[in-house]
Structures are given as C-alpha cells and as structure tokens.
Amino acid sequence: MSVLAWIALGLFVLVLLAVFWLIGAYNRLVTLRNRFKNAWAQIDVQLKRRYDLIPNLVETARGYLKHERGTLEAVIAARNAAVQASGRVGANPADPEAMKALVAAEGTLAGTLGRLFALAEAYPDLKANQTMAQLMEELTSTENKIAFARQAYNDAVMVYNTQRESFPTNIVAGMFNFGPAELFQVEKPEERAAPRVSFS
Numbered sequence: 001m002s003v004l005a006w007i008a009l010g011l012f013v014l015v016l017l018a019v020f021w022l023i024g025a026y027n028r029l030v031t032l033r034n035r036f037k038n039a040w041a042q043i044d045v046q047l048k049r050r051y052d053l054i055p056n057l058v059e060t061a062r063g064y065l066k067h068e069r070g071t072l073e074a075v076i077a078a079r080n081a082a083v084q085a086s087g088r089v090g091a092n093p094a095d096p097e098a099m100k101a102l103v104a105a106e107g108t109l110a111g112t113l114g115r116l117f118a119l120a121e122a123y124p125d126l127k128a129n130q131t132m133a134q135l136m137e138e139l140t141s142t143e144n145k146i147a148f149a150r151q152a153y154n155d156a157v158m159v160y161n162t163q164r165e166s167f168p169t170n171i172v173a174g175m176f177n178f179g180p181a182e183l184f185q186v187e188k189p190e191e192r193a194a195p196r197v198s199f200s
Helices: 003-062 066-091 096-121 124-128 130-165 169-175
Strands: none
Touching (some): 003 066, 003 096, 003 130, 066 096
C-alpha cells in the first residue's frame, strides 16, 4: 500500500470514529433528556393527586369556616393557578419560564394552605371531623411523595445539564439544540416545608 492509501485509510477511520462518537453523544443526551422528562412525570402524578385533594379539603372546611370565605376562595384560586402552571411545565419541562411560574404558583398555594390550616386550628369541630383528618393525612403523605419526586427530578436535571455542558458533548448539544433544563426548587425557605397542621 502506498503512503497516500495509508493516509486515506487513516482519515477514513478518524471520520468513522468521529461519526460514532457524535451518534453516541447525541443518544446519551436524548437518554438523559428523557430521564428528566420521566422524572417530571412522576412529580406531575403527585401534584395532580394533591390538586385533587384540595377541593375536597376546602369543601369539608366550608361548613365550619362560613365566615372565612375569602381564605377558602384564595386556596381554590391558588390551586387553579398551580394546576395551570403545572400543565405548562408538563408540556415542556425544560422551559425555564414555565418552571419559574410553577415555583411561584406552588409558593402561593403553600401560603394559602398554611392560612387555611391555621384557621382550622381555631375550630374544634373541624379539628374533630374525620373526613378533614383523613384528607390532611393524605395531603401530608402526598407532600412527602412530591418532595422525593422533586429530588429525583432535580438529580436527573443535574446529570443532563452536566452532560450537555461538558466538553466535547456541549458541541453536540449546541448543534442539535439540547437546551438546559430547569431545576424545580423552592426559592423561599418558608416554602420548603410541607404545610403542617395538627388536629391533636
């Protein structure tokens, strides 16, 4: 074989290796993106469960908190805003604006639920209501599941973002528009804790 043939063969092998690396990097990014989207789906399931519990909670409290209509309406309005924001994130979990809107909506919802729980403490009959106690227990359990799902989602986002920002994979990410994913984190420390109420 001539020197020219060896050079041509060497270039062909290098191009072939580069193509295989490109395919591998692309597929790895797709896999990681699908993992964080799946992790979001797990959060979404728990958020929907919580959103479904809240109207029952408000309806149960309504009979006892007749003079607190504004608080009950605020809880429902905050719940509806959170449902809408969650739907936007579900459509594209990588959208940073949708995630920021959800974090804000979740903060408002946590605040209004906190006010509802504080009011409920002042009504002995409501505290003794079995339906209310059961709903609170389910809500607390759901909040814990949301916290675990959020952690899994944020871990998946971190792995994806690290991979897409690392050289030389960042070249592939840029070529094929693999944008950054947004973490689902609470910005205000008081919103980090799940709403709590004690009916003891």
